[in-house]
Amino acid sequence: MFDNLQKRLDSVFKKLKGYGRLTEENIQEGLREVRLALLEADVNYKVVKDFIAKVKERALGQEVMESLTPGQQVVKIVHQELIELLGGKTSSLSLAGKSPAVIMLVGLQGSGKTTTSAKLARFLKKKGRRPYLVPADVQRPAAIKQLQVLSKQVGVECYPSDPKEPPVEIARKAVLKAPLMNLDTVIIDTAGRLHIDEALMGELKAMKEKVAPQEILLVADAMTGQDAVNMAKAFDDALGITGVILTKLEGDARGGAALSILAVTGKPIKFVGIGEKLDELEAFHPDRVANRILGMGDVLSFIEKA
Amino acid sequence: EKSRKGFMRQVDDLLFGKSKIDDELLDELEELLVTGDISVSTVEEIFSQVRSEVARSELQDGEALKTRLKAIISSMVKVTDHDIPWEPTPYCILMVGVNGVGKTTTIAKLGYHLKNQGKKVLFVASDTFRAAAIEQLQTWGERLDIPVIHHSPGADPSAVAFDGIQAALKRQVDVVLIDTAGRLHTKVNLMEELKKIRKVIGKRLDGAPHEVLLVLDATTGQNALNQARQFHEVTPLTGIILTKLDGTARGGIVVSITNELKLPIRFIGIGEKMEDLEPFEPEVFVDALFSK
Ligand SMILES: Nc1nc2c(ncn2[C@@H]2O[C@H](COP(=O)(O)OP(=O)(O)OP(=O)(O)O)[C@@H](O)[C@H]2O)c(=O)[nH]1
Ligand SMILES: Nc1nc2c(ncn2[C@@H]2O[C@H](COP(=O)(O)OP(=O)(O)OP(=O)(O)O)[C@@H](O)[C@H]2O)c(=O)[nH]1
Ligand SMILES: [Mg+2]
Ligand SMILES: [Mg+2]
Numbered sequence: 074m075f076d077n078l079q080k081r082l083d084s085v086f087k088k089l090k091g092y093g094r095l096t097e098e099n100i101q102e103g104l105r106e107v108r109l110a111l112l113e114a115d116v117n118y119k120v121v122k123d124f125i126a127k128v129k130e131r132a133l134g135q136e137v138m139e140s141l142t143p144g145q146q147v148v149k150i151v152h153q154e155l156i157e158l159l160g161g162k163t164s165s166l167s168l169a170g171k172s173p174a175v176i177m178l179v180g181l182q183g184s185g186k187t188t189t190s191a192k193l194a195r196f197l198k199k200k201g202r203r204p205y206l207v208p209a210d211v212q213r214p215a216a217i218k219q220l221q222v223l224s225k226q227v228g229v230e231c232y233p234s235d236p237k238e239p240p241v242e243i244a245r246k247a248v249l250k251a252p253l254m255n256l257d258t259v260i261i262d263t264a265g266r267l268h269i270d271e272a273l274m275g276e277l278k279a280m281k282e283k284v285a286p287q288e289i290l291l292v293a294d295a296m297t298g299q300d301a302v303n304m305a306k307a308f309d310d311a312l313g314i315t316g317v318i319l320t321k322l323e324g325d326a327r328g329g330a331a332l333s334i335l336a337v338t339g340k341p342i343k344f345v346g347i348g349e350k351l352d353e354l355e356a357f358h359p360d361r362v363a364n365r366i367l368g369m370g371d372v373l374s375f376i377e378k379a
Numbered sequence: 380e381k382s383r384k385g386f387m388r389q390v391d392d393l394l395f396g397k398s399k400i401d402d403e404l405l406d407e408l409e410e411l412l413v414t415g416d417i418s419v420s421t422v423e424e425i426f427s428q429v430r431s432e433v434a435r436s437e438l439q440d441g442e443a444l445k446t447r448l449k450a451i452i453s454s455m456v457k458v459t460d461h462d463i464p465w466e467p468t469p470y471c472i473l474m475v476g477v478n479g480v481g482k483t484t485t486i487a488k489l490g491y492h493l494k495n496q497g498k499k500v501l502f503v504a505s506d507t508f509r510a511a512a513i514e515q516l517q518t519w520g521e522r523l524d525i526p527v528i529h530h531s532p533g534a535d536p537s538a539v540a541f542d543g544i545q546a547a548l549k550r551q552v553d554v555v556l557i558d559t560a561g562r563l564h565t566k567v568n569l570m571e572e573l574k575k576i577r578k579v580i581g582k583r584l585d586g587a588p589h590e591v592l593l594v595l596d597a598t599t600g601q602n603a604l605n606q607a608r609q610f611h612e613v614t615p616l617t618g619i620i621l622t623k624l625d626g627t628a629r630g631g632i633v634v635s636i637t638n639e640l641k642l643p644i645r646f647i648g649i650g651e652k653m654e655d656l657e658p659f660e661p662e663v664f665v666d667a668l669f670s671k
Contacts, residue, residue: 108410109419112410112414113601114601115600181598182479182623184479185478185479187510214515214518214519215511215512215515218511219509219510219511219514219515220510221511222510226510267625267626268627269627294596294599296599296600296602297599298599298600298601298631298632299413299414299415299600299629300626300628300629301598303627304598304627321477321478321479321563324563324602325602327601349478349508
């Protein structure tokens with residue numbers, strides 16, 4: 074398992090301890106361990122390839138330090154590179170511009186869009202905004218009801234969607250209605266869909282045209298495997314997403330999908346979901362996710378100090 | 380299908396023109412398997428076998444290697460299996476899994492499947508937690524003309540399950556399908572709740588639940604194995620249902636789960652509609668992994 078990345082690297086670099094340089098030959102085996110570890114964390118293999126190349130470039134020629142084993146030294150570089158990749162772009166919502174501000178939530182089936190819509194409404198309400206939750210999922214049984222129940226729980230208004238109306242129409246009408254109700258932030262919950270479903274992706278494009286959202290957030294499950302890149306790229310290509318929300322991160326998934334999605338879309342992760350309850354939404358902390366991907370929080374804090 | 384192009388087809392590209400099997404090639408093949416979401420541990424198991432056969436010169440060229448890989452994976456996926464017997468009646472199935480994988484929808488699909496076979500079915504709404512989970516199952520019940528036993532939101536899920544079994548006995552149904560709330564396998568209290576539901580069911584009906592099926596999302600990565608292990612430990616599973624195979628994910632997790640836990644895959648989900656359920660066929664699945 075991956076918890077032993079450190080141990081595995083230490084044994085790989087045993088011969089090197091205390092002297093010498095990290096060279097092409099002696100680093101090869103170590104990088105193989107790092108590569109396996111990242112794959113085990115669900116980082117996409119293409120992303121891993123590029124990443125390893127970067128780590129190698131940085132590591133080559135470095136003097137082996139007194140205070141760290143070569144293994145720790147490689148881990149340190151890996152960790153720093155990870156944080157850089159994950160944290161290069163942190164940002165929160167940008168809702169400036171026209172009022173009402175419009176946010177669309179999109180993603181695969183079951184990723185957590187409806188729950189996250191309500192979490193966002195609660196978050197924005199606390200910030201003094203006046204959110205309007207809009208159920209635009211007329212497909213899944215009781216999806217509208219689900220958002221209605223949640224909006225009551227957070228105490229915000231919910232648009233009374235008519236399931237016989239097309240989602241694009243629902244969204245358009247809700248945006249028109251918001252100012253009449255003195256509401257300034259429209260949050261549109263869309264139906265889950267596969268990124269290869271052209272008809273349904275077309276519907277999202279049409280919705281974007283009609284309501285010109287400031288934010289299009291891709292809601293993705295932290296447990297997603299290698300396919301995360303295909304999914305994220307397709308949503309980004311079709312819609313130009315503005316950010317990502319990673320859900321279900323409180324479990325024991327390594328969360329490599331975060332890295333994969335960032336690498337292929339270049340869009341920031343704006344929030345993470347850490348539970349089913351409506352207050353379980355957090356800002357994204359690159360260092361925490363990096364630790365998680367490496368699965369070795371305690372060791373890392375020691376290494377980072379060195 | 381366009382979406383289920385097998386990732387193993389890339390084996391051909393890798394092997395193309397290679398007359399010799401060297402370490403580098405084996406490393407690349409190994410990586411290829413991981414890209415299909417097969418667990419790293421299972422991949423290592425496969426390759427320790429392959430590497431020793433290569434060392435003994437038993438596998439000499441790309442074609443032989445490919446055939447061997449396919450054979451190993453096939454044997455892993457084909458765990459000793461029995462079809463669901465659907466008796467004694469009422470035959471009780473408990474559906475479990477993490478959040479959003481497709482439990483409720485799969486119950487609807489199974490209901491449709493069973494009704495088509497002329498069976499009398501009952502749904503039980505033991506997810507009393509998620510907003511509108513009861514209404515979701517009720518909507519399916521109406522569409523399928525299958526009755527739904529339920530309490531109010533927030534009620535004790537075990538109590539609902541108990542009433543469900545009670546009703547199933549009284550109404551002499553053939554199959555009773557119990558929906559549960561999604562829960563992460565790491566949440567101890569929620570996993571305990573599942574144990575309790577199971578115990579209550581068993582108390583009311585000897586031998587029930589007859590099946591505990593874990594629903595897994597095919598897009599899940601390495602975490603699927605943790606999910607299966609943890610659920611299996613808390614409430615022994617009889618099988619797996621793999622959903623969302625209509626996407627572009629390959630469902631390679633199947634190989635690790637059958638290999639490491641010896642649990643059979645019962646059905647696969649290939650869409651959101653009630654017809655979108657198929658029995659799992661190991662040969663077809665492995666062929667699809669390798670298909671061009
Ligand atoms: N553990 C956990 N569960 C979550 C989180 N976010 C959402 N969920 C759960 O995931 C499941 C699916 O959430 P929904 O909000 O219905 O997902 P959705 O994307 O709207 O689903 P569809 O509309 O069917 O595509 C529910 O059981 C939620 O309670 C999270 O951060 N952690
Ligand atoms: N594409 C696809 N979508 C599916 C499949 N099975 C279920 N879904 C969708 O996945 C989403 C979640 O399904 P649910 O049945 O609500 O999942 P659940 O496990 O009951 O969710 P919770 O009760 O919230 O934990 C819904 O939008 C379903 O329509 C499948 O085989 N393929
Ligand atoms: Mg939804
Ligand atoms: Mg459900």
